[in-house]
Amino acid sequence: MSIPGQQGPTGRPVPRATTVVPAGEWRPIGISDLEPAAWEALRDTGNVAVVAGPGAGKTEFLAQRAAYLLQTGICPWPQRILAISFKKDAAANLDRRVASRVPEHAGRFASMTFDAFTKSLVDRFAAALPADWQMGDGYEIRTATKPEVGQFLNDLAFSAPAALSGQLGFQPGRFLPDVVGGWHLPERLPTGDEVDAVTYAVREWWHARYLRAGTAEVDFVMLNRLAELLVRAVPRLRRALRMTYPVVFVDEFQDTTSAQFSFLTSVFGEKTAVTAVGDSKQRIMGWAGALPEALHRFTDAFGATSYALTWNFRSSDALVELQHVIASKLEPTTVRATSMATAEVGHEPAVLWTFSRSDREATFIADWIARDIAASGRMPSDFALIARQTIKEFEPLFRARLAAHGIRVRNDDARLGKMTLQDLLKSETARLLLGLLRLANEPQGLVKVWRDVSATMERVHGATDDDRARHRVGKNLADLTTQLRTWLRDHPAATTSAADTVKQVVGLLDSAALRRYLKSAVLGEDFDIALEAFEARLQAASDGTAEWGDVLDEFEGANAVVLLTAHRSKGLEYHTVFFLGIHARQWWAYANDRREGTSTFFVGLSRAAHRLIFTTDRTDRTGPISDLFTMLTEAGVPEIDHG
Structure with a gap:
């Protein structure tokens, strides 16, 4: 039985390492x-x-x-x-x-x-699903919206058996993760009306989305339940795993x-x-x-x-102390971490800045970042602008003010079709297309880009362990970039649409082989969705830009101040973090779940390695939002009013 990931990336058996260390x-x-x-x-x-x-x-x-x-x-x-x-x-x-x-x-x-x-x-073993759960015509991934779930539950309440009247008051936002996700699919689908409310609701959901004529619609919660059923119903598969x-x-x-x-x-x-x-x-x-x-x-x-x-290998001792104050609100018995980072001197590690107007805030921070870069030699990518959720309200002002200093802003939460910019920049499709454009535009000095693109092409064509095949891929890549270089020369960035550019690049590739590779080796990446997002980003990067090199730099935004939500910042770190918008407009949902709100606060502030600057305005600080200011006061964070 072939298990996902059982072989190496080329599909050949994994070689045995001979040395064993005691x-x-x-x-x-x-x-x-x-x-x-x-x-x-x-x-x-x-x-x-x-x-x-x-x-x-x-x-x-x-x-x-x-x-x-x-x-x-x-x-x-x-x-x-x-x-x-x-x-x-x-x-x-x-x-x-x-x-x-x-x-x-x-x-x-x-x-x-x-x-x-x-x-x-599910993709490999769907044929082994019990008879009641067999798919008639494959599936497509589609997550139902909250209004769609709400409509389903409303319809369900009207059509339910009388015995279940008043028992189907599920919350639309919790129905999929908690109710559908918490229900083990039985090998035999329950029939009739002699079922409890949860069984009835989930069964009808599966009927409406999956057990229907034509192509089934599933989300990742449903795929999880199908996979669990597979492993439970096929003991041989569980043993193999x-x-x-x-x-x-x-x-x-x-x-x-x-x-x-x-x-x-x-x-x-x-x-x-x-x-x-x-x-x-x-x-x-x-x-x-x-x-x-x-x-x-x-x-x-x-x-x-x-x-x-x-x-703690990231944050200075002063910031670790601040983190401990917040962490103790979440877990009173938490042990204070020990900072293993080298502390910097000459600046306040944590401070709260107050501004009377949002334009004043953006101007002051942009000027401050520009001065700090000039004095320290730090890069724009050392700075992050983090907010609770509505990032888009900050982007226009900060983009304009930082642009006045020649500094780019990259909004990692920007939507490009069905992807965010952060996800696009990490996708295999975008890295390949961007790499090809860079190699065509700049034929010298991009050794790492060549290696990365070449390695991807070798994987696409199954040539990683075959010297002759690798040589052939290398030659084809050289020919491809030469053709693309000529095309770019004849099609200036200022007058060429992103759609034409993407069409040209993809047309030079074996798109069928690329699709097969992505489907088998880059699980979860949809080529068409990534391609749509790539085109949208390229079009935005091309606006008002004359040179292809500048377009690609704007596309990637590698040397830019990053703007992102606290949720999307998780796992990342920056020298200096501006935690924007510590006020009720950004934290309006804090009262709904104070613990999760405090955890979000903790995640955002703990991205900083050396400097952490909170910003707020002069609006009311009473109510639930007062918790955040109380924690900052307890941590000894000073406040400075910048007018």
Whole structure:
């Protein structure tokens, strides 16, 4: 039975590494040492829960644990480690980290998102689903909107059996993650009206979306439930998964949903060593169904040993102290982290700036950033502008004020069709197309870009382990960039549409091979959606820009001040963070869930390595929003009024 990720990226068997390091002689790779708790967790070969706060180096810990288990033979060849993350960039980052630490074992480390893993199981083994759950004409991924769910529930209440009257008052925002996600699909679909309210509602949902004529519509919650049913209904598949992956890592465990926890328990609850890494203080996905106390539930269900990492490699000691004040509001017993970062002198590590007008705020901060860059030699990408949620209200002013200093702004939350800019820039499709355009526009001095594009093309054409095939791909790439260079020369950026440019680049590629590669190896990436987003971004970058090099720089925004929400900032770090909009307009939902609101506050402020500047206005600070100001006061954060 072929398991997702069982073979290397070329589809060939993973080669065996011959050297085994005795466990007692193993040392960390690429770093000098680990903190004592990390050593204990790393050597524990059972189920492990690791509490890792901001800056704790959880990606590095997981990479070192993978290296330890693979190099010592505790995870023996040909078995593999499965690493599950919640974001594609986190999965890719961990994959790269392990490959750099133990390249000889990289083929035995499978890093992917939860959604990609469950989708791959359904795609490969859908034919083994029980008869009642067979698809008639395939499926498409489509997430129902909140109004659509609300309409379904309203219709359901009117058509339900009399025995269920008054029992179907489900909340539209919670129905999918909690009710659909918490229901185990039975092998035989319940029939008739002799069912409870939950069973009736979920059954009708599946009938309306999945068990219907034509193409089924599913979201990732439903794919998760189908995957769990598959593994439960096909014992041979579950045995194969456990044999293939005796070790499983789950990152950001505090964001685990009911469906994901159920799947993990069903598939890997026995005969697998599971490492869960997370921090309940950073639980900011409750709105999407994240379980309360997920790490505690894991510890209980899996009999795991818990370890807490207390070193902070990101933030200076003063910022760690501020983080501890906020963390203590979420978990009174939390242990203060120890800063391992070198502190800078000559500036206030944390401060609250007050402004009377938004234009005054943007002008002051833009001037301040420009002066700091000129004095320090820092790059614009060292600075982040973070807000609670409505980023778009900040973008026009900050873009204009920073542009006056020749500084770009990149709004990572900007929507481009069905993708955000942050997701587009990390997509395989965008990196390939952008790389080809850069190589065509600038034929010299882009060695890294050439390597990256060439490596992607080799994977697309299955040439990674064949020297002759690799040579052929290299020659084809050279010919392609030459043709594209001529086209760019004849089509100036100022007068050429993004649609024509994208059409030209894609036309030079074997798009069928590219689609097959993305579908099989880059799970979760839709080529058409990425292409639409790429074209939209290229068009925006081309407006008013004369040179192709400037267009590509604007597209990528690599050297720009980043503007993003606190949610999207998770996992990132910057030298200086401006946490904008500490007022009721940005934090209007704080009263609905103060704990999650405080966690969002904690996530945003903990992105800063050396300087953290909060901004506010002169509006009312009473009511629930007063909590945030009280915490800043308790942490000793001074306030300066800038008029």
